[in-house]
Every structure is written in structure tokens, then in C-alpha cells.
Amino acid sequence: MKGEEANFQTGLDALAKIANVYLNIHIKQRNSQLAAMRNVTLTAFDGPHPAGNVGVQINHIDPVVKGETVWTLDPQAVLFIGRLFNTGRVDFTRTVAVTGSEVLHPAYCKLQVGALLTSVFAGNVTRGKELRYISGNPLTGKQVSPNGFLGAFHNQLTVIPEGDDIHEMLGWIMPRFKQFSANRSYFSWLMGKKEYTLDARVKGGERHMIMSGEYDKVFPMDILPEFLIKAIIAGDIDRMEAWGYTKWLPRTSPFANLSAPRRWSCSTLSVPGLTGFALRWHNLISTN
Template identity: 30%
Template structure:
């Protein structure tokens, strides 16, 4: 099946990776962290304390809302920080490593059935690599999905081509793909941009070709076109690098903990791809690689990543990139800048002269270029949002916390990243991702 989408926005920035060769050496950091933002709504029961030595694979904490699934230590090391925020919400757990060994042995001799595969993933902390739709949470222990979706397309700004990672780890990818194919009732669905990869084939695996601008690579876009998620259609999603992690674990018999990421953006000297740990320390990864001045370091895309600072200055488990842009302050404000025929700035509404230059690369900063105001229905969301939803009405519903209307309009299909372009293009300067998360939590709690 092939889908050709026209709605969306490809944002071309300075600092793209020109050399997409994979590194020969690993860039492993001395500290790694498990981030609370990777596990929405988690209420951890701690099994360890600060100062305690832990081994790779040792249980660190369990979610009170999902008993039976424990988060395991990714490395051998020492717990140096357990950080909490408002109302004791879990922010991060930081581990200082003792060595680089993957020493946690995994039993790979089990029957290939849905129950046994689920037990394997649960026992070795791999169930947390999946996310559910609706709500984007770790699947409940014992549950099974109707379908699993994997996107082999990365259309985010400054991203690299997933194909080069998959080709270099094809055996591991196919091994992981074969394993998870036992889980869903209605198959595994992969979104691809080309069909020249020798991927695992089975009656339970379906390939769908997607073409178009960002957010064509987001798994939410692909789910919407094939089988929209709902309370009665439970979907699981997983990233292609997480499939490789499962495959490497199966092949080696040891828990794998490495992944490829890019370090790129307008404030990066020499954008590159590096191989590092899951949860790596971003400060160590970017040391000596950034331009002088105040920079905003982002784990993930510039459109939908988390700012790396304080207790959260670590790589998200679900990020394949670190993006760096310049942090602006009050001294950077320009008088009536929106009236100028700019040749350096980007506008989704095509207000500047740069809209006539198709291949222009922008040096975007953290400036939002305006103040907060009521939602203005000027049609900008409809131009860049590819799902067949009444997007302006849906955004108004989540801003006003009308949960019934929001559910009718399709809010349960969405994750924060699905609204990232709406946030970027919003004349009213709303952070729709944050608002969406609050609404989803309210719906999950109250219905």
C-alpha cells in the first residue's frame, strides 16, 4: 500500500549532517540517566537509593500503576542522583558507570509464542521500549496489542536516514522484527520510504510506502492513515533502533545498551553521527563541539524534544538526535521585526521573502517571535496537519479542556509530536504538546 501526502512542512536548517558515515568507535559517557519524561504519569516504587552500587540488569524501580514491570539498570555503576520535581514527581535517576561491559546475560531459549515473547520482554526490561496509542505509555503487563507500528522514515529537521543504521544492523533488525511479530493480533505494520532493504518477511508483517513532507515519518501519521488508534483499537509503537536493540540482545545473549544519534544544528561545529549509550549525558556528548554563546541543547527534534538542562540533561530513550540552536534573551528582541521583508527568517504563513527560496537553510533560534493571544483561525493548521481531523476545532477543544468534544474530534489518536508543527506554526504561541498531555491524562483518569 502506498500513501502520497501533500500536507506538512519540511524545515531546512543550518547544521545538517553532510557525512552520514557511521562511526567506527563508540562515544560512551561516564553517566547515564533514566528520565521520568520517558514514562508518562509514572509513580515509581524505588528498589535502590543514592550511593548504592548496581549491576546491569538490576531492578531500579517499578511503576505503581503498572505492577510487574520493573525498569532495569542499563549499566554497571553507582546511583549518584535521584531527582524529583513538584509534588515529588520523578525527574531522573542518574548512574555513574564502573565499566563499559554488557554483562547481563539473557536467556534466549524460549518458545516463540505471544505469551512467552511478552514474558521475555517484561523480564529483561524491554517492554518499556514500546508505547501505546492512545496515551503513549508503557504497555500494561499482560496486555497484547491489536497492531504494532514501526516507522522506518525520519522526516524531522536535522535527522539522518534510518536506512544507513538498518543496513549496518540488518541481522539484528530482522531478528527483533521476527520476535515482536508474535505479539499483535492483527500484524506488524512498517512505514517505509523505499523498498530496497532486505527486511524480514512474514504473513504477519505488512509494509506501507509513504511519500511527502514532515510529519510523514511520524508513526502517528502512519497509524492514522492505516488503522486509527482508539480505546477499542489498542496500538503499540516502537522505534527502529529499539528493534535493533532487541535483536542484538537476542543474538549476543547480553542486554544491549547502545544506539546511534546525530549531533547537529546551527550551533554545532561539525555535525556528526555518534554511537553512544541509551540515556547518555548530553554535556559529555557535546563537549567541545558547540559554538560559543548561550545554546539550547535539545534531546530530539527542534520541533518536539526536551531541553537538556539540570536533572534532565540526558538523552531520551526515544531520541535519535541532539539538536542545538542559539538561546535568545531580551537583548535579541527586534522592533517591529514582523514588518520587515526578512531574508533570514522562516514563516509558515509565508510573510517573509525567504518563502520564495526553496532551498534556503535557516539559522533558527529559540525565539517564538510574538506573544500569547487567542487562537486565530487563519488556516495555517490545515495546511501543515496531514491527518483527516478538524484540527482547528480540536486545538480549541484541548485548550478549553473540553474532553468530550476533544475525544469526538480524535484526540486519542495523538501524541505530543503529532502537534509539534501546529505549535511551531501557531500565531497564538500555544504549546499544544503540553496541553495535549494534560488532556490525555485527564481523559485517562476521568474518562
């Protein structure tokens, strides 16, 4: 964003011509140029991840209700619009963070949307082990090959160990002093706060859903996620609506995927549920 404040303001001005624009910033940015942007309703947020997630922010500012449509853009997409109006040229250049435990030199780089990633990773990752390349972050990104392409909506690239070269005997009962556990299943929590190198292993298989309250600990919205998930699995649209489905987007629940013992993705589950929810209301509107 630095150095492109004029393009950002132009993008906001263009969007303000067609809809009300809400600009959400971190509370530490209140004295920055972002706080001085015009034609927007400004809201400042604070707190740990996912406080910066737009779905969580919408839920706290003005929750989506039945029949409403809310469109969101990330700041770099607003820059695309601003550049177009200021220069007359389409410029899809993004600032992308190259991150992960297996990246030798983490840095920011300028890439076009859909850019080939070969030159980004070449000579900049650990050799001698299997790696997982991700367009996006480890919680919500998409797996790509080292010769893959940057996703249209991603501003981060991540490289972590694949983990398929690690074999543990009776791993489920080992003390594991160096591995992370959200539920203190390992002895690592006795070592105090520390950084962990996480790999791509699932470490378990799909299990039946037990009402354990694990999702309640990590869901950022004031809903009952386990009841909602059961309604989605059953395809019960009425109960989905009653349990707050309109407040839930796939990217708002990454920690539920990480910490739950069931080993299936809440984010993936929400997509067919959302499709069924939308189809029902489309059919109701079409027949009335």
C-alpha cells in the same frame, strides 16, 4: 541499522510472538533488506515530513478507535530486543545524529541511552554565543544542558542559537529578508527557497485562539484541529472524541507549534487532554 539486520529480524520475531507486527518503511527502502523482513505486515510511505511519523502512519493505515490500544517501537528499540535474544546481554547502544546550525562537525555517533553528553558537545559547538541544547529535534525534543543526558527515546541531538542576545527595534514591522515565516509575513519569501538559521526565540506572546485556519494547513490528519483544541481546553470529552482526538498524538503536530500565531504548544496541550480522555474510559470500565 546497517550490519544489524539479524538482530532486527530477531527483535521482530520476538514481537510477533505476542502481537501482530506492522513494519513501516520509506518507499525508497522497498529494495532494501528491511523489505525482506519476515513475520511483519509491510507498508511503504512517501511524502514530506511528517509522513515518517508513526502517529500519522497509523492514522492512514488503520486509525485508532475507542477502546483500542496500539503500541509502537522505533527501529533501534527493536534492535535492543534482538540483541538480548541473540547475545543474552542487554545493550542499549543507539546510533545518534548530532545536528544543528551550531554544531561544527555534524555526525553520527554511538551512545548508550542516558549517556552523558559532555564529550559529544565539547569542542564541537560554536563559541561566543548562548546556545540551546536539545535531546531530540527542535520541534519535539527536550532542552538539556551541555552536561546533560541523552533521552531514552531520542536518536538525535540538536544545537541551535538561543537568540536571547538579539534585540530588534520594531521587529514586528521590519521587512526581515533573512528570517523564516510560514505565512509570508516577512519579505524573505521573495528571495526564493533558502536555508534559515532558526533560534529558540518564541517571537511573540500567548494570544487568544482565533479560528484562522492556520492549523488546517499543517495538520497531517483529516480532522478539524481548531475545533478539537477548543474541546480539549474546555475539557469536553464527548466533543474531543467527536472531533477525532484518538487520531492525535503530541508528536504528530510539530508544525502547528511552529507556524501558529498563538504562541502556545499544541503538543503540550494534548497531554492533559489525553489523560482526561483515558481516565474517563477507565472509570466507565470500572463501573460496568
